[in-house]
Amino acid sequence: MTERRAAGGASSGGGAAGGAAGPGTPASARLAPIEYADASPEVRAIYDDIMATRHSDWVNNYWKVLAHHPPSLKRMWANSKQVMGPGALDPLTKELIYLAVSVTNGCDYCIASHGAAARRKGLTQEQFAELVAIIGLANETNRHAAALQLEIDPQFR
Amino acid sequence: MTERRAAGGASSGGGAAGGAAGPGTPASARLAPIEYADASPEVRAIYDDIMATRHSDWVNNYWKVLAHHPPSLKRMWANSKQVMGPGALDPLTKELIYLAVSVTNGCDYCIASHGAAARRKGLTQEQFAELVAIIGLANETNRHAAALQLEIDPQFR
Amino acid sequence: MTERRAAGGASSGGGAAGGAAGPGTPASARLAPIEYADASPEVRAIYDDIMATRHSDWVNNYWKVLAHHPPSLKRMWANSKQVMGPGALDPLTKELIYLAVSVTNGCDYCIASHGAAARRKGLTQEQFAELVAIIGLANETNRHAAALQLEIDPQFR
Amino acid sequence: MTERRAAGGASSGGGAAGGAAGPGTPASARLAPIEYADASPEVRAIYDDIMATRHSDWVNNYWKVLAHHPPSLKRMWANSKQVMGPGALDPLTKELIYLAVSVTNGCDYCIASHGAAARRKGLTQEQFAELVAIIGLANETNRHAAALQLEIDPQFR
Amino acid sequence: MTERRAAGGASSGGGAAGGAAGPGTPASARLAPIEYADASPEVRAIYDDIMATRHSDWVNNYWKVLAHHPPSLKRMWANSKQVMGPGALDPLTKELIYLAVSVTNGCDYCIASHGAAARRKGLTQEQFAELVAIIGLANETNRHAAALQLEIDPQFR
Amino acid sequence: MTERRAAGGASSGGGAAGGAAGPGTPASARLAPIEYADASPEVRAIYDDIMATRHSDWVNNYWKVLAHHPPSLKRMWANSKQVMGPGALDPLTKELIYLAVSVTNGCDYCIASHGAAARRKGLTQEQFAELVAIIGLANETNRHAAALQLEIDPQFR
Numbered sequence: 001m002t003e004r005r006a007a008g009g010a011s012s013g014g015g016a017a018g019g020a021a022g023p024g025t026p027a028s029a030r031l032a033p034i035e036y037a038d039a040s041p042e043v044r045a046i047y048d049d050i051m052a053t054r055h056s057d058w059v060n061n062y063w064k065v066l067a068h069h070p071p072s073l074k075r076m077w078a079n080s081k082q083v084m085g086p087g088a089l090d091p092l093t094k095e096l097i098y099l100a101v102s103v104t105n106g107c108d109y110c111i112a113s114h115g116a117a118a119r120r121k122g123l124t125q126e127q128f129a130e131l132v133a134i135i136g137l138a139n140e141t142n143r144h145a146a147a148l149q150l151e152i153d154p155q156f157r
Numbered sequence: 158m159t160e161r162r163a164a165g166g167a168s169s170g171g172g173a174a175g176g177a178a179g180p181g182t183p184a185s186a187r188l189a190p191i192e193y194a195d196a197s198p199e200v201r202a203i204y205d206d207i208m209a210t211r212h213s214d215w216v217n218n219y220w221k222v223l224a225h226h227p228p229s230l231k232r233m234w235a236n237s238k239q240v241m242g243p244g245a246l247d248p249l250t251k252e253l254i255y256l257a258v259s260v261t262n263g264c265d266y267c268i269a270s271h272g273a274a275a276r277r278k279g280l281t282q283e284q285f286a287e288l289v290a291i292i293g294l295a296n297e298t299n300r301h302a303a304a305l306q307l308e309i310d311p312q313f314r
Numbered sequence: 315m316t317e318r319r320a321a322g323g324a325s326s327g328g329g330a331a332g333g334a335a336g337p338g339t340p341a342s343a344r345l346a347p348i349e350y351a352d353a354s355p356e357v358r359a360i361y362d363d364i365m366a367t368r369h370s371d372w373v374n375n376y377w378k379v380l381a382h383h384p385p386s387l388k389r390m391w392a393n394s395k396q397v398m399g400p401g402a403l404d405p406l407t408k409e410l411i412y413l414a415v416s417v418t419n420g421c422d423y424c425i426a427s428h429g430a431a432a433r434r435k436g437l438t439q440e441q442f443a444e445l446v447a448i449i450g451l452a453n454e455t456n457r458h459a460a461a462l463q464l465e466i467d468p469q470f471r
Numbered sequence: 472m473t474e475r476r477a478a479g480g481a482s483s484g485g486g487a488a489g490g491a492a493g494p495g496t497p498a499s500a501r502l503a504p505i506e507y508a509d510a511s512p513e514v515r516a517i518y519d520d521i522m523a524t525r526h527s528d529w530v531n532n533y534w535k536v537l538a539h540h541p542p543s544l545k546r547m548w549a550n551s552k553q554v555m556g557p558g559a560l561d562p563l564t565k566e567l568i569y570l571a572v573s574v575t576n577g578c579d580y581c582i583a584s585h586g587a588a589a590r591r592k593g594l595t596q597e598q599f600a601e602l603v604a605i606i607g608l609a610n611e612t613n614r615h616a617a618a619l620q621l622e623i624d625p626q627f628r
Numbered sequence: 629m630t631e632r633r634a635a636g637g638a639s640s641g642g643g644a645a646g647g648a649a650g651p652g653t654p655a656s657a658r659l660a661p662i663e664y665a666d667a668s669p670e671v672r673a674i675y676d677d678i679m680a681t682r683h684s685d686w687v688n689n690y691w692k693v694l695a696h697h698p699p700s701l702k703r704m705w706a707n708s709k710q711v712m713g714p715g716a717l718d719p720l721t722k723e724l725i726y727l728a729v730s731v732t733n734g735c736d737y738c739i740a741s742h743g744a745a746a747r748r749k750g751l752t753q754e755q756f757a758e759l760v761a762i763i764g765l766a767n768e769t770n771r772h773a774a775a776l777q778l779e780i781d782p783q784f785r
Numbered sequence: 786m787t788e789r790r791a792a793g794g795a796s797s798g799g800g801a802a803g804g805a806a807g808p809g810t811p812a813s814a815r816l817a818p819i820e821y822a823d824a825s826p827e828v829r830a831i832y833d834d835i836m837a838t839r840h841s842d843w844v845n846n847y848w849k850v851l852a853h854h855p856p857s858l859k860r861m862w863a864n865s866k867q868v869m870g871p872g873a874l875d876p877l878t879k880e881l882i883y884l885a886v887s888v889t890n891g892c893d894y895c896i897a898s899h900g901a902a903a904r905r906k907g908l909t910q911e912q913f914a915e916l917v918a919i920i921g922l923a924n925e926t927n928r929h930a931a932a933l934q935l936e937i938d939p940q941f942r
Contacts, residue, residue, distance in 0.1 A: 024595055024597075025595055025596040025597070026590060026593075026594070026595060026596065027586075027589070027590050027594045027595060027596045027598070027599040028590075028596065029583075029586065029587065029590070029784070029785055030305075030306050030785065031305060058312065060310045060312070060313070061307050061308055061309075061310050062298070062301070062302065062305075062307060065305045065307060066301065066305070068596065068600065069596075069597075069600035069603075069604075071600075071710065072600055072603070072604055075604075075707065075710055075711075076298070076301070079294060079297075079703065079707065080294065080298075082290075082699065082703055083287070083290045083291055083294045083703075084291070084294070087283070087287050088281060088283040088284045088287055089253075089284055089287045089288070089291075093250050093253065094287070094291055096246075096250065096253070096254055097253055097254065097257045097288060097291045097292065097295070098291055098294075098295045099461075100254045100257035100258050100261075101257050101258075101261050101291075101292055101295035101296055101299065102295055102299055103457050103460045103461040104257075104258050104261045104262065104457060105261065105296065105299045105577065106456075106457075106460045106577055106890060106891055106892065107299040107302055107303065107577065108309065108460075108463070109302040109307045109308075109309055110295070110298060110299050110302055111460065111461065111463065112309045112310075112313040112314070112463070112814075113309075113310070113313050114295075115313070115812075115814065116312070116313045116814065118812070119811060119812050119813075119814070122811075123811070123812045124245060124809055124810055124811060124812060125810040125811065125812045125813065125853065125854075126244070126245040126809075126810070126854075127245045127246055127812070128812040129245075129853065129854035129856075129857055130240075130244050130245055130246045130251070131246070131254060131461075132457075132458060132461045132462065132854075132857070133239075133240045133854075133857055133860075134240055134241070134246075134251055134254045134255055134258075135254065135258055135457050135458075135461060136454035136455065136457050136458050136461075137236060137237065137240045137241070137255075137454065138254070138255045138258035138259055138267070138271075139258055139262065139453040139454055139456070139457045140450035140451065140453055140454035141219070141233070141237075141267060141450065142258065142259055142262045142264040142267050142420075142453070143417050143418060143420075143446075143449050143450050143453045144219070144223065144233070144446060144449075144450050145219065145264055145266040145267055146264065146417045146420045146422075146425065147413075147417040147425065147445075147446045147449060147450075148187075148188060148219075148222045148223070148446065149187050149422070149425065149426070150218050150219060150222060150266045151218055151266075152218075152265065152266055152269045152270075153217045153218050153269075153270070155215065155217070155273070156217070156269040156270050156272070156273045156657070157269065157657055157658065181438055181440075182438055182439040182440070183433060183436075183437070183438060183439065184429075184432070184433050184437045184438060184439045184441070184442040185433075185439065186426075186429065186430065186433070186941070186942055187942065225439065225443065226439075226440075226443035226446075226447075228443075228867065229443055229446070229447055232447075232864065232867055232868075236860065236864065239856065239860055240860075256618075260614050260617045260618040261614060262420060263420055263613075263614075263617045263733065263734055263735065264420065265617075265620070268617065268618065268620065269620070269657075272655075272657065273657065275655070276654060276655050276656075276657070279654075280654070280655045281652055281653055281654060281655060282653040282654065282655045282656065282696065282697075283652070283653070283697075284655070285655040286696065286697035286700055288618075289614075289615060289618045289619065289697075289700070290697075290700055290703075292614050292615075292618060293611035293612065293614050293615050293618075294611065296610040296611055296613070296614045297607035297608065297610055297611035298607065299577075299610070300574050300575060300577075300603075300606050300607050300610045301603060301606075301607050303574045303577045303579075303582065304570075304574040304582065304602075304603045304606060304607075305603065306579070306582065306583070313814070314814055314815065338752055338754075339752055339753040339754070340747060340750075340751070340752060340753065341743075341746070341747050341751045341752060341753045341755070341756040342747075342753065343627070343628055343740075343743065343744065343747070344628065344933075344934050345933060372940065374938045374940070374941070375935050375936055375937075375938050376926070376929070376930065376933075376935060379933045379935060380929065380933070382753065382757065383753075383754075383757035383760075383761075385553065385757075386757055386760070386761055389550065389553055389554075389761075390926070390929070393546065393550065393922060394922065394926075396542065396546055396918075397546075397915070397918045397919055397922045398919070398922070401911070401915050402909060402911040402912045402914075402915055403881075403912055403915045403916070403919075407878050407881065408915070408919055410874075410878065410881070410882055411881055411882065411885045411916060411919045411920065411923070412919055412922075412923045414882045414885035414886050414889075415885050415886075415889050415919075415920055415923035415924055415927065416923055416927055418885075418886050418889045418890065419734065419889065419924065419927045420734055421734065421927040421930055421931065422937065423930040423935045423936075423937055424923070424926060424927050424930055426937045426938075426941040426942065427937075427938070427941050428923075429941070430940070430941045438873060440872070440873040441873045441874055443873075444868070444872050444873055444874045444879070445874070445882060447867075447868045448868055448869070448874075448879055448882045448883055448886075449882065449886055451864060451865065451868045451869070451883075452882070452883045452886035452887055452895070452899075453886055453890065454864075455847070455861070455865075455895060456886065456887055456890045456892040456895050458847070458851065458861070459847065459892050459894040459895055460892065462815075462816060462847075462850045462851070463815050464846050464847060464850060464894045465846055465894075466846075466893065466894055466897045466898075467845045467846050467897075467898070469843065469845070469901070470500070470845070470897040470898050470900070470901045471500055471501065471897070495909055495911075496909055496910040496911070497904060497907075497908070497909060497910065498900075498903070498904050498908045498909060498910045498912070498913040499904075499910065500897075500900065500901065500904070501776075501777050502776060529783065531781045531783070531784070532778050532779055532780075532781050533769070533772070533773065533776075533778060536776045536778060537772065537776070539910065539914065540910075540911075540914035540917075540918075542914075543914055543917070543918055546918075547769070547772070550765060551765065551769075553761075554758075554761045554762055554765045555762070555765070558754070558758050559752060559754040559755045559757075559758055560724075560755055560758045560759070560762075564721050564724065565758070565762055567717075567721065567724070567725055568724055568725065568728045568759060568762045568763065568766070569762055569765075569766045571725045571728035571729050571732075572728050572729075572732050572762075572763055572766035572767055572770065573766055573770055575728075575729050575732045575733065576732065576767065576770045576891065577891055578770040578773055578774065578891065579780065580773040580778045580779075580780055581766070581769060581770050581773050583780045583781075583784040583785065584780075584781070584784050585766075586784070587783070587784045595716060597715070597716040598716045598717055600716075601711070601715050601716055601717045601722070602717070602725060604710075604711045605711055605712070605717075605722055605725045605726055605729075606725065606729055608707060608708065608711045608712070608726075609725070609726045609729035609730055609738070609742075610729055610733065612690070612704070612708075612738060613729065613730055613733045613735040613738050615690070615694065615704070616690065616735055616737040616738050617735065619658075619659060619690075619693045619694070620658050621689050621690060621693060621737045622689055622737075623689075623736065623737055623740045623741075624688045624689050624740075624741070626686065626688070626744070627688070627740040627741050627743070627744045628740065727932075731928050731931045731932040732928060734927075734928075734931045736931075736934070739931065739932065739934065740934070759932075760928075760929060760932045760933065763928050763929075763932060764925035764926065764928050764929050764932075765925065767924040767925055767927070767928045768921035768922060768924055768925035769921065770891075770924070771888050771889060771891075771917075771920050771921050771924045772917060772920075772921050774888045774891045774893075774896065775884075775888040775896065775916075775917045775920060775921075776917065777893070777896065777897070
């Protein structure tokens with residue numbers, strides 16, 4: 001996909017406002033990512049926290065497009081940090097769960113971005129093959145259960 | 158769900174054949190589970206393997222309804238054993254992936270059965286809460302990615 | 315599911331109006347089916363055509379609930395008659411396609427109603443078992459294709 | 472996507488027949504849009520109505536590909552006019568509902584075409600950001616409800 | 629669904645802690661809602677805010693089950709307040725978008741709870757009928773677009 | 786999609802091993818298809834069986850990418866042969882069911898590959914148009930059933 005972004009380029013220009021248009025601004029066909037250089041201080045602070053948290057020197061398109069609406073950017077980053085941060089499940093397992101959802105929904109962007117995250121966290125080729133197999137099997141048996149109108153066994157309640 | 162199974166009871170009767178009707182038999186409204194006592198030797202052998210593999214003394218409805226078509230029963234059990242058996246991912250992680258798919262698809266039977274499997278394999282309440290949170294977040298961001306028509310970052314390829 | 319229908323019963327009462335409330339009527343929690351005896355002449359005419367077309371003496375809940383909005387009832391019955399009527403695909407094949415979609419979406423009502431339709435059109439138990447197997451396999455490989463980010467072979471274009 | 476359309480180009484040629492092949496014609500790999508100049512009078516009449524209804528001077532690919540099967544073209548245009556036409560919900564709200572479905576299903580074509588329709592009907596950037604946030608949140612909580620096997624509160628019935 | 633909640637009742641007992649079990653606690657089959665009387669002060673504060681925000685005197689099961697994991701309860705309530713609160717889209721439109729997603733995903737709980745919310749915000753029977761029609765049409769055309777492998781018109785970019 | 790495959794090319798190199806990396810090998814961004822010339826004898830034997838079964842002289846990307854994990858390749862080919870092979874449903878009907886699922890899930894690769902398979906098995910343009918119409922209608926009515934919270938008619942049980 002190499003098409004030009006229609007009004008997106010225009011809407012992200014204009015200096016310090018950093019693409020965060022006012023309430024009455026018409027929506028654009030497709031929003032261009034807001035680069036760090038063009039971002040408002042508020043948006044930059046979140047980009048900085050994303051990079052610091054991930055020990056990374058760049059920010060991916062999800063955040064840079066979400067940045068057109070700073071309250072969404074701030075909210076989703078807070079959610080992501082809390083949900084994907086340290087907890088009772090290890091970081092790689094968290095990414096596998098994320099990938100299982102993204103593959104089931106057929107989200108190409110998410111498969112690419114969280115596939116990369118899983119590899120950074122140590123995913124091996126063998127683990128990936130097993131992940132793919134389980135996702136496929138679960139999607140298969142989910143439909144068997146629906147087609148056969150299965151009653152839940154009392155032991156499972 | 159307490160409704161009576163219409164023709165299912167009838168179709169699973171009829172002695173040792175255990176409900177495995179011939180090719181021209183009309184399909185039933187809903188297939189009743191084939192109990193061990195009513196199952197053919199071929200089906201019993203698979204039930205035995207299911208129980209031995211799981212260190213369990215009962216077989217759940219998925220297999221008992223699938224048993225109406227022995228080639229499907231045999232095939233799915235072989236798949237399940239291979240995919241969910243020992244490998245590069247630990248047994249609990251495999252169940253979490255399975256659950257992530259089943260929840261995303263809204264499969265009540267599968268959530269109940271694999272939720273039970275995950276608990277048998279040690280799932281704690283804290284891990285469950287994190288699983289639910291990740292599944293929800295991934296389903297949310299998957300749609301953000303679609304709505305925003307995100308371009309995949311070159312770094313993810 | 316045996317719960318009482320909250321305001322539905324009230325909204326379908328009131329004689330010849332047949333539950334077709336005016337534009338400003340507040341929406342009900344769950345709409346009760348409009349029975350033939352309570353239906354307006356306009357709705358009855360469609361019920362009659364449904365029964366005549368199907369060589370049946372009753373109308374199922376889908377149509378009886380849709381009847382609360384006669385333009386939707388009329389429109390959907392016209393669509394259904396055209397799409398599911400005689401054509402280049404035989405009637406049983408059409409039902410199998412319908413079931414494949416309904417199972418993939420996990421629509422219990424649709425699986426029950428179109429399962430019944432398929433059986434009336436001659437579905438055998440063996441054919442049903444194969445249908446279930448194909449639906450499962452396709453749902454499995456669909457996710458393999460997504461997970462593996464497959465490129466479409468030039469031969470398929 | 473710039474690949475050549477295999478047999479599509481051929482099937483849409485041939486003058487007045489306008490690509491509407493006979494019942495026994497083998498299916499093509501991908502159907503090329505039927506342009507106005509190549510369309511049959513029957514198809515042109517619908518194109519004319521689409522443009523008149525929309526105050527537009529062109530027809531988009533959905534209709535031009537559907538035109539290979541005139542009964543489907545006619546049927547879907549009639550549905551679309553009735554469902555998306557003037558009613559109790561205003562035109563922009565109707566497009567937002569359409570977009571919510573299309574994003575949830577990950578339909579890129581539909582997001583692009585109904586995104587454009589929504590912008591023509593006045594969608595602002597702020598409204599778009601809220602739409603995206605609600606779609607995401609609903610997809611998230613839908614899965615929480617499934618994972619937690621929530622019982623419906625009596626107050627909601 | 630009237631089945632008993634297996635271990636849920638037990639896990640929510642135990643006094644003021646209100647069911648918020650420690651990290652190592654085994655997961656339960658199905659979590660029982662935590663009632664106000666059994667809730668910790670932290671959870672009660674959120675229940676209070678939910679009721680105050682909604683001008684209501686009760687809390688629905690979604691929040692009462694989520695309360696088993698207070699960080700999730702707190703996070704989701706903050707998200708919900710921000711996303712569904714006052715903004716550029718009016719409250720009823722927000723609920724219609726929520727419903728469009730929930731219906732597309734087949735989430736019974738969410739259809740019931742947000743259907744109730746929409747009615748409280750003034751949804752009429754006519755608007756509901758139009759909502760249902762649009763959701764159906766969008767789901768239909770989404771699949772037409774996929775089946776026909778439509779190319780996005782340059783005008784939509 | 787014309788992007789370069791990042792590490793894929795590297796991981797499939799290395800001679801006779803044919804891309805089947807050991808358990809500890811890091812996962813690649815996107816796996817390149819393993820060509821016949823680069824495949825291990827084990828993988829070649831399956832490629833040979835695929836081509837012989839299909840009376841074809843090439844193997845499509847699904848199998849060539851799955852080949853990175855020979856147990857998955859072997860397992861899925863065995864499943865596919867059993868499920869899609871001769872049975873109570875004719876070969877074209879089986880492909881239509883497959884397509885109905887793939888379109889509902891929006892799987893572009895699967896629509897392309899099984900569309901080609903259906904055409905090889907005699908799908909006509911008229912049958913394709915009817916298939917598309919039924920898939921669309923079923924996806925529409927599935928959502929009507931959910932939105933209207935339909936109760937299953939006793940006659941369907």
